Amino acid sequence: MPDFPAGFRWGVSTSAYQIEGATTVDGRGPSIWDTFAREPGRIVDGSTGDEACDHHHRYAEDTALLAGLGVSAYRFSISWPRIQPTGAGPALTAGLDFYDRLVDGLLAAGVDPVATLFHWDLPQALEDAGGWLNRDTAARFAEYADVTAARLGDRVKLWITLNEPFIHMSLGHGMGVHAPGRVLLFDAFPVAHHQLLGHGLAVAALRARTASPVAIANNYSPVRPAGDSDVDRAAAAAYDALHNRLFTDPLLGLGYPDAPGVDPTVVRDGDLDVIAAPIEVLGVNYYNPTGIRAPEEGSPLPFEIVPLDGYPRTAFDWPVAPDGLRELLLQLRDRYGDALPEIQVTESGCAYDDAPDAQGRVDDPERIAYLDGHVRAVHEAIGAGVPVTGYFVWSLLDNWEWAEGFTKRFGLVHVDYPTQRRTPKSSYAWFRDLVRR
Numbered sequence: 001m002p003d004f005p006a007g008f009r010w011g012v013s014t015s016a017y018q019i020e021g022a023t024t025v026d027g028r029g030p031s032i033w034d035t036f037a038r039e040p041g042r043i044v045d046g047s048t049g050d051e052a053c054d055h056h057h058r059y060a061e062d063t064a065l066l067a068g069l070g071v072s073a074y075r076f077s078i079s080w081p082r083i084q085p086t087g088a089g090p091a092l093t094a095g096l097d098f099y100d101r102l103v104d105g106l107l108a109a110g111v112d113p114v115a116t117l118f119h120w121d122l123p124q125a126l127e128d129a130g131g132w133l134n135r136d137t138a139a140r141f142a143e144y145a146d147v148t149a150a151r152l153g154d155r156v157k158l159w160i161t162l163n164e165p166f167i168h169m170s171l172g173h174g175m176g177v178h179a180p181g182r183v184l185l186f187d188a189f190p191v192a193h194h195q196l197l198g199h200g201l202a203v204a205a206l207r208a209r210t211a212s213p214v215a216i217a218n219n220y221s222p223v224r225p226a227g228d229s230d231v232d233r234a235a236a237a238a239y240d241a242l243h244n245r246l247f248t249d250p251l252l253g254l255g256y257p258d259a260p261g262v263d264p265t266v267v268r269d270g271d272l273d274v275i276a277a278p279i280e281v282l283g284v285n286y287y288n289p290t291g292i293r294a295p296e297e298g299s300p301l302p303f304e305i306v307p308l309d310g311y312p313r314t315a316f317d318w319p320v321a322p323d324g325l326r327e328l329l330l331q332l333r334d335r336y337g338d339a340l341p342e343i344q345v346t347e348s349g350c351a352y353d354d355a356p357d358a359q360g361r362v363d364d365p366e367r368i369a370y371l372d373g374h375v376r377a378v379h380e381a382i383g384a385g386v387p388v389t390g391y392f393v394w395s396l397l398d399n400w401e402w403a404e405g406f407t408k409r410f411g412l413v414h415v416d417y418p419t420q421r422r423t424p425k426s427s428y429a430w431f432r433d434l435v436r437r
């Protein structure tokens with residue numbers, strides 16, 4: 001592996017609902033994922049995040065795993081309903097206490113705490129009032145950022161406002177595959193705008209409480225048109241605008257792109273200035289490229305997603321394409337030029353059906369190959385002048401993978417859910433050695 005610049009941040013990521021469990025302790029309110037997971041047929045194995053990895057009780061053991069890995073940073077998310085059970089009002093001290101202990105434990109272990117404020121677990125009470133379709137949720141989010149940073153702002157080293165607002169809009173509100181399960185197709189645009197507005201308002205709230213840098217973590221996927229025809233190219237451009245530009249152009253001061261669903265009547269005077277508040281870091285979550293072709297006659301969508309041939313596949317059936325990461329990093333640089341802030345890859349990883357062997361070891365050579373390829377792609381992008389300063393593996397632990405329940409394992413550490421026993425996989429040792437070097 002070639003050398004990375006001194007100070008490059010190596011980390012791993014998780015999110016609250018996917019690992020914490022303990023959903024009824026310390027006054028935590030219900031989230032939209034508690035509700036959604038209980039609806040029949042929503043989660044492939046019928047599971048919920050009630051226990052997940054029991055991290056809320058086992059955070060000290062998990063911090064020791066981070067220390068053993070030698071990473072310089074840990075990206076976790078804060079559960080909004082633990083801080084404000086109904087999404088409004090004063091912060092619950094007991095809810096904040098948990099993250100306070102976690103943050104202090106990380107610092108003691110020499111690991112920078114990187115906190116995401118919203119990784120999809122909206123308080124159910126806010127959803128009952130319209131959720132992200134309701135403009136008021138943006139103001140509530142800024143208030144939550146304020147009360148959280150009042151307690152943790154002196155120690156969290158990087159704040160991330162939102163995780164993948166595109167996925168939360170498209171899978172949660174467009175297609176109904178994730179919570180809250182709405183099927184609005186392109187009428188989900190207010191969810192985009194109100195998340196971005198919430199981001200901008202939260203940036204201002206964080207500035208008043210902390211000197212630490214602020215970021216957002218977007219999901220990106222380079223788009224590959226299925227053919228050379230004009231209609232395939234037009235379909236690919238439409239999908240690219242939606243997935244890769246809708247949440248980045250306005251953040252970087254360019255306003256909304258010409259993307260399907262954009263409705264200017266939702267945007268009020270001054271909103272675009274709030275959204276374009278400067279941020280220090282753009283978080284990039286990357287898993288795979290997307291194949292697109294022109295839609296069939298009568299389709300409600302201006303594109304159709306098609307499988308990409310010729311790639312190895314993960315257990316999620318996602319194509320393994322490290323080149324796509326280099327391509328998208330270069331594309332961000334070419335698209336945004338000087339307006340592009342420093343980039344950190346805030347998620348990168350893969351699911352495989354990892355299981356312990358007779359000796360209890362978990363060998364995952366595919367994950368090592370996957371990560372090796374993606375880390376090299378980042379190195380090439382840096383060599384080409386893209387300002388990438390960090391790389392976080394998704395994920396530290398096997399965990400509760402949303403609609404896939406416990407069926408997809410993304411961890412460097414295997415979790416046996418019935419016993420909650422943690423077993424570092426061979427990829428854990430590989431990443432530890434990489435970080436050490």
Ligand code: FCB
Pocket residue numbers: 015018163164167219285347394401402410
């Ligand atoms: C990302 C999510 C993360 C996890 C990975 C596999 O889209 O941010 O929570 O589900 O995918």
